[in-house]
Amino acid sequence: KQEVTQIPAALSVPEGENLVLNCSFTDSAIYNLQWFRQDPGKGLTSLLLIQSSQREQTSGRLNASLDKSSGRSTLYIAASQPGDSATYLCATNDYKLSFGAGTTVTVRA
Amino acid sequence: GAGVSQSPSNKVTEKGKDVELRCDPISGHTALYWYRQSLGQGLEFLIYFQGNSAPDKSGLPSDRFSAERTGGSVSTLTIQRTQQEDSAVYLCASSLEGGGRYTDTQYFGPGTRLTVL
Numbered sequence: 001k002q003e004v005t006q007i008p009a010a011l012s013v014p015e016g017e018n019l020v021l022n023c024s025f026t027d028s029a030i031y032n033l034q035w036f037r038q039d040p041g042k043g044l045t046s047l048l049l050i051q052s053s054q055r056e057q058t059s060g061r062l063n064a065s066l067d068k069s070s071g072r073s074t075l076y077i078a079a080s081q082p083g084d085s086a087t088y089l090c091a092t093n094d095y096k097l098s099f100g101a102g103t104t105v106t107v108r109a
Numbered sequence: 110g111a112g113v114s115q116s117p118s119n120k121v122t123e124k125g126k127d128v129e130l131r132c133d134p135i136s137g138h139t140a141l142y143w144y145r146q147s148l149g150q151g152l153e154f155l156i157y158f159q160g161n162s163a164p165d166k167s168g169l170p171s172d173r174f175s176a177e178r179t180g181g182s183v184s185t186l187t188i189q190r191t192q193q194e195d196s197a198v199y200l201c202a203s204s205l206e207g208g209g210r211y212t213d214t215q216y217f218g219p220g221t222r223l224t225v226l
Contacts, residue, residue, distance in 0.1 A: 031210060034215065043219040046214055046215070089152065093215075097144070098154070099152040102151075
């Protein structure tokens with residue numbers, strides 16, 4: 001069974017600082033890995049999808065890396081803003097998603 | 110275009126009652142998934158539909174839970190004889206192809222918050 005771990009569980013940074021969110025997984029037999037954002041009381045918003053053959057994916061201020069052999073992915077958010085405050089979840093996809101517990105980010109103005 | 114929609118957004122029920130939760134996927138998406146998010150368990154997979162068939166029901170926690178999908182579109186998750194431990198947010202997602210594709214992105218609805226008193 002896939003086990004997905006996210007560290008840290010919570011993170012608080014001042015506005016403008018770069019964010020680094022870590023995700024690790026135990027089974028490398030995945031098709032892709034997705035990063036999601038969840039705001040309080042809301043559903044999940046897909047941020048980035050990295051295919052298993054890719055090393056990196058970028059969208060605006062977001063950059064995600066994937067090292068399948070070591071079972072790790074990292075989400076970088078550049079120049080954080082208060083609007084980036086949310087819970088960030090990573091999920092591996094072997095056709096169904098297996099989620100980590102998330103990292104709750106607070107960006108202080 | 111329209112995203113995944115779910116109804117109701119909130120449902121409060123008494124222990125022992127049956128409830129039905131509805132999901133409307135993105136038009137044209139062949140794959141549909143149900144997940145559950147609870148405080149103690151995080152986000153967990155319940156069931157996967159490809160078209161109208163469910164090749165993977167492995168996440169359904171008990172035989173009180175069932176789901177169907179009709180016309181390759183709308184899906185209903187039914188919980189019979191609800192228990193307090195069923196209280197959670199039930200999330201539905203859809204994707205274009207399903208079945209394990211490298212580019213397949215799952216898009217989520219806003220969820221149904223179920224509270225069992």
